[in-house]
Amino acid sequence: SQQGEEDPQALSIQEGENATMNCSYKTSINNLQWYRQNSGRGLVHLILIRSNEREKHSGRLRVTLDTSKKSSSLLITASRAADTASYFCAPVTNTPLVFGKGTRLSVIA
Amino acid sequence: DGGITQSPKYLFRKEGQNVTLSCEQNLNHDAMYWYRQDPGQGLRLIYYSQIVNDFQKGDIAEGYSVSREKKESFPLTVTSAQKNPTAFYLCASSIGGQYGYTFGSGTRLTVV
Numbered sequence: 016s017q018q019g020e021e022d023p024q025a026l027s028i029q030e031g032e033n034a035t036m037n038c039s040y041k042t043s044i045n046n047l048q049w050y051r052q053n054s055g056r057g058l059v060h061l062i063l064i065r066s067n068e069r070e071k072h073s074g075r076l077r078v079t080l081d082t083s084k085k086s087s088s089l090l091i092t093a094s095r096a097a098d099t100a101s102y103f104c105a106p107v108t109n110t111p112l113v114f115g116k117g118t119r120l121s122v123i124a
Numbered sequence: 125d126g127g128i129t130q131s132p133k134y135l136f137r138k139e140g141q142n143v144t145l146s147c148e149q150n151l152n153h154d155a156m157y158w159y160r161q162d163p164g165q166g167l168r169l170i171y172y173s174q175i176v177n178d179f180q181k182g183d184i185a186e187g188y189s190v191s192r193e194k195k196e197s198f199p200l201t202v203t204s205a206q207k208n209p210t211a212f213y214l215c216a217s218s219i220g221g222q223y224g225y226t227f228g229s230g231t232r233l234t235v236v
Contacts, residue, residue, distance in 0.1 A: 018166065045222055057130075057214055057227030058167075103166070107222055111157055111182065114167040 017042055018113040019087075019104035027121040034091040036118040038104030047080055048105045049089050052117065058103065061089075096124045126151045130215050130228035136236050137202070137209065145200045145231045147215035155220060156198035160184060161212045161230075170213075173198055202233065210235050 019038040028034050038047070046065045050058040064071045064080045064087070071078045077090040091098055101117040128149040137143045147156065155174045159167040169182030173192040187206025192198055198217075202209045212232050216225040 048224055050225075055212075055230070055232075057229045058216075058225070060224035060226070063224055111169055111172045112225060113169055113183070114159075116164065116166045 017044075017106050017108055017110070018115045019047070019106050020115050021102065021104055021118045023118060024116065025119045025121070027123065028094055030094060030096055030122055030124050032094055034094050034098070034120055034122070036089050036102055036120070038087040038089070038106075040085050040087075040104075040106040042085075042106075042108065044082070044106045044108055046107045047078075047087050048107060048112070049076075049078060049087075050103045050105060050114070052101045052103065054100070058114070061102075091120075094120075094122045096122050098122050128215060128217050128226050128228040130213075130231050132231060133229070135231055135233045137233060138236060140204045142201055142203050143233065145202070145213055145215075145233070147198045147200065147228060148196055149198075149217045149226070150196060151217055151226060152195070153217035153219055153226070154195070155218045156192065157216045157218075157225065158182075158188075158190065158198070158200045159214045159216065161214060167214060170200065209233055 019040045022037045048063045049061045052058045075092045080087045099122045103114045103117040105112040131146045157172040158170040171190040173179035189201045215228045218225045
């Protein structure tokens with residue numbers, strides 16, 4: 016199983032600002048997924064980007080994928096206090112997903 | 125509404141006891157997974173099942189056991205052989221490994 020490595024480990028921003036978090040991985044992938052975890056809760060699937068896609072949008076989320084650099088980024092625009100959570104990337108191969116430590120995002124009102 | 129249900133939400137275990145965590149889904153998903161999360165850490169895979177009556181060990185299967193007798197259910201037993209079982213346990217399901225996972229809300233297990 017391959018896990019992604021999220022960076023930074025923690026991020027604190029003001030409400031209304033944009034939040035960017037990055038993910039690096041090591042091997043070829045089929046697609047890459049991003050998840051959110053609120054404190055003490057399960058993970059919630061946010062978005063999936065296929066290996067032949069370079070960018071994908073969903074509401075205030077924008078995901079990019081650069082397979083040549085084996086990296087992805089998640090941008091949350093116009094952040095809200097409710098976006099406070101941990102965010103995980105999951106590179107998808109032919110084995111079950113594994114998850115790194117994530118990025119802890121704090122949005123301050 | 126379809127979803128995945130874990131119970132109980134909180135569980136306390138005495139040293140030397142086996143405990144079973146329940147995971148039920150009504151999403152008609154073939155694949156189910158168990159993860160363990162320790163504070164400030166990522167999720168580590170314990171066991172997974174891609175089809176009824178079949179399951180595979182994950183990265184940290186020692187001290188745990190599972191069964192998959194029904195498509196909807198994938199219970200996890202934490203045995204007395206698991207030396208450090210205090211953790212947050214998450215169950216997930218998916219249509220197949222390439223698609224997004226749906227997670228339950230977790231069971232927090234504490235050894236007392």
